Amino acid sequence: MRNALHIRLTCLLSALFAVGMVRAETPAPLPTGDALVQTISALDTKVFDAYNTCDLKTFGDYFSEDVEFYHDNAGLMTSRDAVVDATRRNICHKVRRELVGKLEVFPIKDYGAMEVGTHRFCQIETGKCVGEGRFLNIWRYKDGQWQMTRVVSYDHHNIEAGK
Secondary structure (H helix, E strand, C coil): CHHHHHHHHHHHHHHHHHHHHHHHHCCCCCCCHHHHHHHHHHHHHHHHHHHHHCCHHHHHHCEEEEEEEEECCCEEECCHHHHHHHHHHHCCCCEEEEEEEEEEEEEECCCEEEEEEEEEEEECCCCCEEEEEEEEEEEEEECCEEEEEEEEEEEEEECCCCC
16 A cells, blocks of 8 residues: 555656656747847857857857858858858858947747848958948747748948948
């Protein structure tokens, strides 16, 4: 009798523990309003800190495996590996990215957010900012993780030194 009670109690506690674990692992809901703007702004800072320091593992983690990256000069890339490889070849230890002005952030119902902005690119060796372009990033929020699924990088042009 005592063993049966012990078994029932163990099963009950195990079930309660499992329910608690499921609740603890439930991702936070999609942020809205100012919280969404702050979230996407922080993600932009983190992804481009990794870009600027050539931390390709961290950088790559911000992209979905099947990302579509449209670049007006470089064309279309359709995988995380392609984006990371292009960054390794063309950006690392050559160029750093700076945000120009403020980001615009727009919610995408039941999906994530759209981030729109302008950035400039500066040569690491000389410190001169030589190019500028616009971007539109689509962020998906899934299972508590944010990743870019679509990137459109366009209107790239040379800028005068000192601007």
